Amino acid sequence: MGDDLIDTYVEELRTALRWRSDADDIVAEAEDHLREAAAGLETDGGDPDRAQAAAIAEFGQPLLVARAHAVGAGHRPAVPTSATRVAGMAALLAAALWVAVPVLWLSSGLVEESTGDWTGTPQLLGAIGAMCLLAAAALTTVTAIGLVARHGGLGASGIVGPVLMGLGTVMTFVGWFLAGWMTLGGIGLAVLAMAIHRRGLAPRWPTILLGSGLLIGLAAFLGTRALELGSPDEWGDYRAPQVIGLVLGSVVISAGLLGTGRWLASEEPAPSGVLATR
């Protein structure tokens, strides 16, 4: 027998509740209710599909029901809200800024090479790139907090991830300690992404890219630096490893933010009332 409307509803409810240990019991109870209600409506002369649709309408949207169960159990509900939607928009902005950073810094380097002068345009482009990086880091932290909220909390990982990301961002603001920030932020996002992945609620690949972007960038920098790729400048710094690490890390984290941001921003906030009248 193919899936009917109640089967579809039950699967949606199961998805909304999948983080709960008693999800099977709640879903079984909901399905029993819906089947009995639909059977009653059908007996009264209704078309089977319309009877099921009416039973589902009376029962309430899956997200509303999931929210009611979360509130009843004293948990924070794993549902979209206005705040998670804002976090999604922050992620989309952060994705653009992450791409802008290497573009600006590479442009700055090219102009400097052609003019032989760091002051003026190269300095301005470099400064704008630095501001973009700080803004991207801050907005990525906001995204991380939004993802935690969307999952109704993620236990210790939901605290450690954003805190490490935020700490790394503050370090960058205060001391411009980029390697330390990439390490802290990378670990924070990786821990968070693993917890999100286990829940299976967020899109899979964007979550993986978000969680691995900074660490990939760091690994690319360290790996190419160890190989002494390119030639050192007058201060002994290897530019090629920096460029490779920056471009790779920025592109990967940007792709992750784009995917998770689109997901968060596209979800309608769940109804706020647990017993909202229709």
Place this chain on the structure above:
Amino acid sequence: MKDQALRGHLDLLLLATLADRPRHGYAVIEELRRRSGDAFDLPEGTVYPALHRLERAGSLASDWDTSSGRRRRVYRITPAGRTALGMEQQSWTRFSAGISAVLKGVSWETT
């Protein structure tokens, strides 16, 4: 009836509905609807968390029944639930009498 009014009294209504005999969730909601003359209009799925909360509080107990061919949770009121229901009924009687008296414009003692 508006949700705010229902929210405050849902526990009382559910305990009263289960006072005479055990019922599964759908039957509880149907009985609630029948007794209220369809006055209560709320998403049925949100009644279940209230039933679960009452079970955690010890006012209700439940068993799973599979005789219908589906897993079905049947709720029954516990002795603690009957005590709570009695107290809530007394409280509600006083409250509703007070409201009625105010609406009629007479003192509570004369009602």
